[in-house]
Amino acid sequence: MKTYEPIIGMEIHVELKTRSKMFCSCSADWFGKKPNTHTCPVCLGLPGALPVPNKIAIEWSIKLGLALNCKIPSFSKFDRKNYFYPDLPKGYQISQYDQPFAINGNLKKVGIRRVHLEEDTGKLIHQGDSTLIDFNRSGVPLVEIVTEPDIHSSEDAKAFLQELHRIIRYLDISDADMEKGSMRLEPNISVGTGEVPDYKVEVKNINSFNFVKKAIDYEIARHKEILEKGQVPVQETRGWDEKKAITYSQRLKEKAHDYRYFPEPDIPPLIFKEKEIKRAKDQLPKLPGDKRRELKELGLKDDDIEIIIDDIATLNFFEQALNVVRLSGNREISAQEIANWLVNKKINIDKQNPKDLIMAIIAKKQNSQISSDIVSKAIDKVISANQKAIDDYNGGKTGVIMFLVGQVMGATKGKGDAQEIRKLLEKKLTYG
């Protein structure tokens, strides 16, 4: 029997949330805005318009590269990627070809081949028989992350993407909102049978982690079936149909030279000094991996850690709540207790603030202390007032316990839990 090994790489596009676009001063905040209101001669690709690179977008790309443990070469440049498509008014996209900003990194044992910066295209809107073009998105800074084909299962692909998503959110460089298309996922898949496969299939523009997982599983099964017949799957680009949960053929894959890349003549190359790169590295915020370690040291359960670090707003809330406890000198509330409330009680962090949560925990603790005092007094009272029932119980008529539980419930006006009271009563009657 043949063994099949899935070989998966990822390409991920992320729109940066800079104020202005990549090469002009138009607002990059395009989503949901009136079509073609965020445009100028540069992002409309009018003849003679000159691009001016966005410094923040470049800094953020390098930040992302550093967060992915990449090397930042001292020399970098932009290139023109030539192709025709109606959403690309210039007839070329300014991108980076052989000298990207960041190379040779890694994340979760997956090699990061490169991180480069380019510009987004316009958006086609299909209405009945006609197609409209909105250029508000044209020229929005777009980072592309390319991994090595180091992933071997759809689960690992999903876990890798989720960690990448967290890192981007922690760096605060993009909303990485997949529903708005500000993070787009493209797996490329082949299945090896002992030797390196000489084809790969790319699935374009997927907008959820679960869909990536499903698309990969679908492709692996499809390739195996073809390989089983002694054939080789066609090298191509496929789309993902989320309703039918299948991929479908779109076009045969272009080779890089089809784009006739050449250096962008209107933008001089970029040179980075060693100390600039070092400073950028020193200024990186704490990343999910760092936070995972910190919460582990606080003694939190692994599952809770994953839930808390998954969303930076939840993490911030947790850390602020912990800080409230530390500043108040309260030693009775543990980090795990805060985590329990946050994770299990589904606290709405948009509506509550960390201080309120701590007050609620303290109040709950005091209440349960008070009610346990009340219950314990009531038990003593019921025992001394019902000698006959006690004798019956001790004589083996254990059913009488429910009568005593009822008496305690009555005396406490419903405070305390019947099961709990029963346990306390039995303990008391057995051990005194």
Ligand SMILES: [Zn+2]
């Ligand atoms: Zn513009």
